[in-house]
Amino acid sequence: MSAPSGAQSGTRSVRRGVLPEPGPLRPLALATLLSRVGNGLLMTVSVLYFNRIVGLSIAQVGLGLTVAGLFGLLSAVPLGHLADRRGPRGLFVVLSLMVCGLSLLYLGVHNFWQFLVVSIVLTMIDRGAGAVRAALIAAVTVGAGRVAARAYLRAVTNIGIMAGAAVGAFALHFDTATAYRLMFVLDAVLSSIAAFVVLAIPRVAPHHRDDDGPVWIALRDRGYLAVAALNAGMSIHFAVLDVAIPLWVVDHTDAPRWTVALLLTINTVVVSLFQVRSSRGIADPTTAARATRTAGLLLLASMVLLAGATWGNALIAVALLAAGALVQVIAELMQSSGSFLLSFDLAPNHAQGQYQGVWNTSMSISTMIAPTVLALLPLGLGVPGWIILGVWFALTGALFVPVVRWAESRRPAPVAV
Structure with missing residues (x-):
């Protein structure tokens, strides 16, 4: 897959300083930071919210997330294939915004079955978005630059989750329904901004096969x-x-x-x-x-x-x-x-x-x-x-x-x- 126009510079390596070289990796890094801060918020408060505010037992929360994880296994390959055929950038933005909207549905959950349905749909979209994101990284980087880019983004991920967990600690301190729900809203806002930041990456042209070989290679x-x-x-x-x-x-x-x-x-x-x-x-x-x-x-x-x-x-x-x-x-x-x-x-x-x-x-x-x-x-x-x-x-x-x-x-x- 060739890099999009304007993507070649700045994708071969990552600067040794704080910021990567100018190019597609910069908006991708910013989007990663924003979304992972939101992830850190929910990782800190979500289980307590469902247990203390919604009233689900820890066993119900664990069962719901496990079942959702099983369904999530079904989505990554088909959505990754769709990214190959339609282009990963636009699809990733759409899926990211869908995840933001679905996460807000948790605020309307009142019983286990509602929690289970939202978790299943959200997990399937989120796992598919992860595969599309990896395809986008592959499209805008070249050779060893892909490894450097993934490494840089993983470091940014750790920093973002750590920052989000620190903010989430305030919700734990107040321990109120309003404080917990505010974390869900803040996650949706940050993740929505992150999705639009990805649009700063040049568009990646989709691939159209010219042969009649198998689809699921x-x-x-x-x-x-x-x-x-x-x-x-x-x-x-x-x-x-x-x-x-x-x-x-x-x-x-x-x-x-x-x-x-x-x-x-x-x-x-x-x-x-x-x-x-x-x-x-x-x-x-x-x-x-x-x-x-x-x-x-x-x-x-x-x-x-x-x-x-x-x-x-x-x-x-x-x-x-x-x-x-x-x-x-x-x-x-x-x-x-x-x-x-x-x-x-x-x-x-x-x-x-x-x-x-x-x-x-x-x-x-x-x-x-x-x-x-x-x-x-x-x-x-x-x-x-x-x-x-x-x-x-x-x-x-x-x-x-x-x-x-x-x-x-x-x-x-x-x-x-």
């Missing part, structure tokens, strides 16, 4: 599917800090409770500062696979350190937990950068939307199964569970090099467009 590409599956298996580690660490620290170590916040801070700060830098040595699928292999070994070391925190006094526990979190976030930087490149470079340019839909779907599956895996292994088995999890990451990482090599050999030939 991404679902027939076994090499790409295999790499996406491995990446989903590795990505379980993203849930360790959110799901496993809080319960591990409180129930299995002598570390004080504030250690949980310390570990989250280490992760957020390191990702925000070093995600772009960590992507610079990853230039092709081979280097991406090797980086992921190294990430698997680092994750094994991290799991051992986290497991060791169960022995010793509070000071030793905090030191081991902090060291484990630091090693994990280094692995996260490497695995994320490798994932960015593999998702783009193993996909044909004329079908980036469809392929990004497959990649996003695999990540959604990883997010859904991660809590169960963590509940069964580290939280269920204790120290042996941490070791088993670490070995899983190391073995999965080791498979990347041969599987990526195989996937490259199976890459579909370019299609006339």
Whole structure:
């Protein structure tokens, strides 16, 4: 897929300063920041709103979000394919505005069934928008610039969510229906502005196929599917800090409770500062696979350190937990950068939307199964569970090099467009 006119400059790399080079990445970064601030608001208050204000039980909220996540698996590939055929920029703006409107419907929810319907529709549109956004990034960036752009946007995402969570804390302080609802409105306003900011990116021409080959080529590409599956298996580690660490620290170590916040801070700060830098040595699928292999070994070391925190006094526990979190976030930087490149470079340019839909779907599956895996292994088995999890990451990482090599050999030939 060729870059749109006016997009070539400023898409090859990201400046080493705060702002990217002039070009399409600047409005995309601003839109990402605005929308992720809104996401941070809702991540902070939404569960409490549905529980304390609407009156849903925690079990009902969890069930509703799980069912919605299952339906969300159905939308990424079709909407990504639509982005290939109609152009990703306009479709992304439309889907983003739809998400804003649907999120406001939560304010009219009064029972579980209303919550379930809104959650299902919203999640399907949101997951599809994620695939279209990835296709848009692929369209306005070139070569290694795609990895740098994704890395930069991931750093911006962390900053935005952190800022949104800080604002959401005010709603938690007042703990009133008005305060919570104001956060939903503020999210819709910020996300709507973000959608219109995307219009500053030059229009991307759609692709029209000239052959009669199969339509759903991404679902027939076994090499790409295999790499996406491995990446989903590795990505379980993203849930360790959110799901496993809080319960591990409180129930299995002598570390004080504030250690949980310390570990989250280490992760957020390191990702925000070093995600772009960590992507610079990853230039092709081979280097991406090797980086992921190294990430698997680092994750094994991290799991051992986290497991060791169960022995010793509070000071030793905090030191081991902090060291484990630091090693994990280094692995996260490497695995994320490798994932960015593999998702783009193993996909044909004329079908980036469809392929990004497959990649996003695999990540959604990883997010859904991660809590169960963590509940069964580290939280269920204790120290042996941490070791088993670490070995899983190391073995999965080791498979990347041969599987990526195989996937490259199976890459579909370019299609006339």
